[in-house]
Amino acid sequence: MMKKLFLLTLLVAGVMMGVEAQNRSIDFEQTKEWKKVLKKAKKEKKLIFVDCYTSWCGPCRQMATREFVKPEAGTYFNEKFVCVKYDMERGEGIQLRERFKVTAYPTFLLLKSNGTEIGRLVGGNELLPFIEKVEYLLKPENSLSLKKERFKAGQLNKKEMMEYVDGLFNALDVEYCTVADSLFNLLSDEERLAPEYWNIFTYRLMFPKGRYFDYLEAHQADFVRFVGEEKVDGLLARCYKTALVPFTNATMSSNKFQELDEVLASLKESSFKDKPVIERMAEVAQARCQNDAKRLLKVLTQLMDEQNMDVFRLCMRAPLLIDATSMTSKERKAFVRLGDRYAEMCPPESQAQVQEMYNPLRNYRKS
Numbered sequence: 001m002m003k004k005l006f007l008l009t010l011l012v013a014g015v016m017m018g019v020e021a022q023n024r025s026i027d028f029e030q031t032k033e034w035k036k037v038l039k040k041a042k043k044e045k046k047l048i049f050v051d052c053y054t055s056w057c058g059p060c061r062q063m064a065t066r067e068f069v070k071p072e073a074g075t076y077f078n079e080k081f082v083c084v085k086y087d088m089e090r091g092e093g094i095q096l097r098e099r100f101k102v103t104a105y106p107t108f109l110l111l112k113s114n115g116t117e118i119g120r121l122v123g124g125n126e127l128l129p130f131i132e133k134v135e136y137l138l139k140p141e142n143s144l145s146l147k148k149e150r151f152k153a154g155q156l157n158k159k160e161m162m163e164y165v166d167g168l169f170n171a172l173d174v175e176y177c178t179v180a181d182s183l184f185n186l187l188s189d190e191e192r193l194a195p196e197y198w199n200i201f202t203y204r205l206m207f208p209k210g211r212y213f214d215y216l217e218a219h220q221a222d223f224v225r226f227v228g229e230e231k232v233d234g235l236l237a238r239c240y241k242t243a244l245v246p247f248t249n250a251t252m253s254s255n256k257f258q259e260l261d262e263v264l265a266s267l268k269e270s271s272f273k274d275k276p277v278i279e280r281m282a283e284v285a286q287a288r289c290q291n292d293a294k295r296l297l298k299v300l301t302q303l304m305d306e307q308n309m310d311v312f313r314l315c316m317r318a319p320l321l322i323d324a325t326s327m328t329s330k331e332r333k334a335f336v337r338l339g340d341r342y343a344e345m346c347p348p349e350s351q352a353q354v355q356e357m358y359n360p361l362r363n364y365r366k367s
C-alpha cells in the first residue's frame with residue numbers, strides 16, 4: 001500500500017508542477033570528468049546516478065527519449081542524485097565500464113557520493129516501475145553487499161534468499177546461480193511449486209536438459225496449476241529456442257550438428273502450447289545442418305506467411321549458413337525476397353542493416 005501511495009504521490013507531483021515542469025527532465029551533468037562528479041555529489045550531499053549507455057543500444061535511446069524526459073523523472077532524480085551519463089565505448093566511459101564491470105546496456109548505477117556502488121539496474125523499463133526499483137535498492141536492508149555477507153553467514157531465510165537471487169540476476173551477477181541452487185536444495189517439493197520461487201526456474205532453466213528441466217517436466221501439471229500455463233509454456237518454448245538458435249542462426253562446426261538430435265528427441269516428447277512453431281524452428285535447424293536449401297526455403301516462407309516474426313528472426317541467418325553453390329538462382333532470389341520482406345517490418349533505422357545481411361546472396365556470382 002505504501003509503495004502504491006509513493007508512486008501516486010510522485011505522479012501527482014509531476015502533474016501539479018504545471019507548464020514549467022513539462023520541460024524538466026533529468027538534469028544530467030555536462031561534465032564528463034568523474035572527479036568533478038564525485039566532488040559535486042560530496043558537496044551537495046547527494047547520491048550519484050550513472051546512465052551507462054552505448055550509441056547502438058536501442059533500449060538506451062528509449063530510456064533517454066521517452067522516460068527520462070518525463071517531469072516525474074526530473075522531480076525524483078534531480079532531488080536525490082547528481083546524474084551523469086557515459087558512453088561506455090568512449091572517453092572516461094571505458095574506464096568506468098571496466099571499474100564497475102558493466103557488461104550489458106543500458107546499465108544504471110546507484111552510487112554513494114564517494115563512488116561506492118549501492119546497486120544497479122540493467123535494461124529499460126517504464127519510468128514509474130523503474131523508480132520503484134531504484135527506491136527498493138536504496139533501502140539499506142536491500143543492499144546486495146549486505147545480503148552477500150548475510151548469505152555467507154547463513155543468516156538469510158528462504159524469502160530473503162529469493163530476494164537476493166532476484167537482485168543478483170537483475171544486476172547480471174553470475175553469483176545468482178550459486179545462491180539459487182543453494183535455495184532450491186533447501187526447498188520442499190511443495191515450496192518448489194510455489195509462485196514465489198518460480199523465478200529460480202526462469203533464471204536457471206536455459207536449455208531443455210539438466211536438473212531444473214527434468215524437475216519441471218516431472219511436475220509440469222502441478223506447475224501449471226500453481227504458476228499458470230502461460231508461464232510454464234513460455235519457459236519451455238524459451239528453452240527450446242535457446243537450444244535451437246545455434247543451429248539456425250550461428251556459425252558452428254559441422255561436427256556439432258549431431259547435438260541437434262538430442263534437442264529434437266527432447267522436443268518430440270514434450271508438450272506445450274507453442275510446440276508447433278518451435279517444431280518449425282527445428283525444421284530450419286535440420287535443413288541448415290543438412291544443407292537443404294529447398295526445405296529451408298519452404299519453412300522460412302511458412303514462418304513469414306504466418307507472421308511468426310519472433311521465430312523468423314531467430315532463423316533469418318540460416319540461408320547464409322548453408323553452401324550457396326547448392327542453391328538454384330531461383331532459391332537465392334527467394335531468400336533475398338524473404339529478407340526484404342522482413343526488413344520492411346523492422347524499424348526504419350534497422351532496415352538497411354537487414355537488407356545488407358542478404359547481400360552475399362543478392363550479389364552471388366558463380367566462379
